[in-house]
Amino acid sequence: MKDLSTEYLGLKLKNPVLAASSGLTGNLDGIKTLEKGGVAAVVLKSIFEEEILLETSRHLSEAEKDPMIYSSLSETLDYIDRHIREDNLGKYLELISEAKKSVQIPIIGSINCVSNEDWMHFAKKMEDAGADALELNLFLHPADFQNKDFEKAYFRIIEKVLEKVSIPVAIKISKYFTRLGLTVKALSESGVSGMVLFNRFFTPDIDIEEITLTGGNILSTPQEQSETLRWIAIMSNKVSCDLAASTGIHTGKDVIKMLLAGATVTQVASTLYKNGPDQVKRILTKMERWMTEKGFDSVSQFRGLVSNSYEGNPATFDRMQFMKQFSEIG
16 A cells, blocks of 8 residues: 655645645535545635625615615615625635535635735634635736736735734645746745645637637646646745646646656646546556556655756756757658
8 A cells, every 4th residue: 555645734635636626626515525536635616706896796786776775874885795795705614614524634715816905804714614724816817907016916915814814825826927936936935835836717719600709628638737747847846835736637647747746736626527536536546556666655755756856957847848849850
């Protein structure tokens, strides 16, 4: 029996495969099924800052149309605003609480946030509800031309959340930074316990018959893992926190690659949608067989082996494919 255990965000995990934030982790039955399937921890479906703010705005707008509800002296709107926020959050906190009672694996709360203000109290309440850790999905879009302090906003958000909670905090980021390596390193030194590389943005397409913007592939493909693999390998020996690999991880082979590159854990979602929760068991079986073939008894024995080999020359991960491809052109 191979030792697949690892530690992420200070949490002791039975293996390095986590269920990423998705619809699969948004209800108690789904969480129970995922635990039975073999995942080591669950990142709950994100609660969206925008969703709460927009729902509040809609109810307030409706209330303003009714003179029986709204007047310049009425406290009704303040009540509506507070009630809606607390109701949505209450359901999420209840899920955390019930999940902690029902499963043995760690429960990681998730907030998809775009600002550094209104949602801050969510973090503390998640901790109070029993969340083992918190993942901040920092969804500051690179196409936002209004936010001139794009990168500074990340650090402000982290600072404010860390002031409010004592549980471990991880951040999930995109790859769209001016100097990605320097930014990842700086963020890792901000006090967070882990970083998830990377966010997967909405993939657009265009319907040329209807001449409209449409959605592309909702689920990831294995081909999308290359950027995650590259940056996990480059940064694994340079950061001051754990690294979780996300996007395009579908098989046991994919998980092994990320661990060899230096990832602490991996997060999966699309492969669970495509293949069902038992896919985790197949991933773990592949890992154990590979470890037996290579003579490894534990994950710690091979984590980072490939990235360590190229530590002195990270440009190798950028140039290797280029050199390989063009050297074969005759």
